[in-house]
Amino acid sequence: MQEDSEASSECELPVDEEHRATELCLLSAAGPHMRAFHLAWFSLFACFFSAFAAPPLLPVLRLHLGLSSLDVAHAGVVSVTGTIFARFAMGSACDLLGPRVASVALALLTAPAIYAFAAFSSSPSAFLLLRFVGGLSLANFVANQYWMSSMFASRVVGRANGISAGWANAGSGAAQFLMPLAYAALLRLSGSPSFAWRAAFLIPATLQVIAALAVLVFGQDLPDGNIASVRKQELKLNNQRPSIWVVLREGLGNYRGWVLALTYGYCYGVELAMENVVAEYFYGRFGLELQTAGMVAACFGMANVISRPAGGVLSDELGSRFGMRGRLWGLWAVQTTGGLFCVLLGRMKSLPAAGAVMCGFAFFAQAASGLTFGVVPFVSKRSLGVIAGMTGSGGALGAVVTQLLFFSGNKYSKETGISLMGVMILACTLPIASIYFPEWGGMFCGPSKSAPFSEDMDAGGEYHLLK
Helix, strand or coil: CHHHHHHHHHHCCCECCCCCECCCCCCCCCCCHHHHHHHHHHHHHHHHHHHCCCHHHHHHHHHHHCCCHHHHHHHHHHHHHHHHHHHHHHHHHHHHHCHHHHHHHHHHHHHHHHHHHHHHCCCHHHHHHHHHHHHHHCCHHHHHHHHHHHHECCCCHHHHHHHHHHHHHHHHHHHHHHHHHHHHHHHHHHCCHHHHHHHHCHHHHHHHHHHHHHHHHHCCCECCECHHHHHHHHHHHHCCCCCHHHHHHHHHCCHHHHHHHHHHCCCHHHHHHHHHHHHHHHHHHCCCCHHHHHHHHHHHHHHHHCHHHHHHHHHHHHHHHHCHHHHHHHHHHHHHHHHHHHHHHCCCCCHHHHHHHHHHHHHHHHHHHHHHCCCHHHCCCCCHHHHHHHHHHHHHHHHHHHHHHHCCCCCCCHHHHHHHHHHHHHHHHHHHHHCEECCCEECCCCCCCCCCCCCCCCCCCCCCCCC
């Protein structure tokens, strides 16, 4: 108890035995927990802004870069293809290097490509490269979730993950809203459309660099320090070095990670796919102007401010009342509801109805993402980064599959593709029922009486104790 009280005074927030915060104080910047929280969501917000800066300006970019419909479709695919592998690699990097260094390195490596696009681009290939690099930056999401899971205790980890990612994901909505406005303002000032859109792209690149430098200067990996110093202390005590092969084996061998990767592909993955097509959907189907379509599309991404945090909070509340069974049932119910809204969205024929259904779809799909990462931290402690990376990569892969199946080429109209995507959501949510934890049970089965709880997270299943 004395050690806990000392840690609490040092950390400025009440903490558990592992010095993880047991409260989430959104208006606080107390170090290291809340400082990490605010740095995590802001740095990922900048990456989302960069990754989705191009779609709202597509009508302009089509003209100036000579983009065909096939180029735009391919760009939507490549924007999420690279992040499949980048997110998996980011998970391992977080386990070995810490979320701070991994996050900063990725942001500073991808920002120069956006500057180069603004300055030199003149062809469809440059546009495809921009979308690819922007997609790579979204791997920062894994560092965000790893950081929150390391800083906050089990009773609040769902809401910490949900709120930090939700506020960050709103960067995509902010891009849909602000990029057309920035372009219009710069066009009025300069009178040159080419200068206006190029100058507008300097905004997301600069924001990304500023956020990365803030993380580097003010961030801390773990409650007790940066991961390098903590690992040195562990090495002195245990005379063992962390092995990437052990971390990978434990993560890849846990089937729960694969199930969560699949289901995340059809909550967050469809969100990514919608971000690529939603502005054009309203622009083409209902004849809206560019800025108006961007504002309507922005509602989809901006819903993350409320919806994903709501999913994290719901996961924690269901966990405190019903244990892991509550978290799993909540995830299934919310994601299934999102799938039903998605089916309806493609069948709407009036603008007000489509807007209302889109908002419902956005809320439930994004809340399901928050509920997913209310389960992820409990799968494995040793391989937390790998599990988070697998799940995040599953989201990106789901977006690629969805884009290729329903929004590439002329096989389906946008509205038909959206409805079919909803059917995929319903089908790919069902495997949640297969997730089972011996200590806590699953959706249909209680805990195993023959599986005693082990304090060793890596023995018998690698679980955290729900509180």
